[in-house]
Amino acid sequence: MLVEVIMFAGVILGYFWQPKKLSKIIGKLQLICTALLIFSMGVSLGSRDDFFSDLSQLGLESLIFAVIPGIFSVIAVFVLTKKFMKNGKEA
Known part of the structure; x- marks a missing residue:
């Protein structure tokens, strides 16, 4: 909080x-x-003592946490640009 x-x-x-x-x-x-x-x-x-043994799992989780927000950010920018901008200028 x-x-x-x-x-x-x-x-x-x-x-x-x-x-x-x-x-x-x-x-x-x-x-x-x-x-x-x-x-x-x-x-x-x-x-962490078990860092190298957990590295593959951490790598997968990190990839997921990086890719998913990136995809949704690109989608949000695309949608908002189409909605609020016309011909490269603000609507």
Whole structure:
């Protein structure tokens, strides 16, 4: 619940107040946080004793979790583009 509250607070803050000077800094901060998240996930996986024996199962699950959202994202963009844009311009 705390994660959702923090995220919602960020959405509200970004909607009402976002100076252009901070936009570049926020982008870099997002990149750094994403890299730290991926690194910490790697450390967590690498510290598991049974990591290499479970690697094939983890790989399959990772593939599924990557492909399914990717497919639905492409479908959503296609449908929304057809609905809201005409000839490359906003409707």
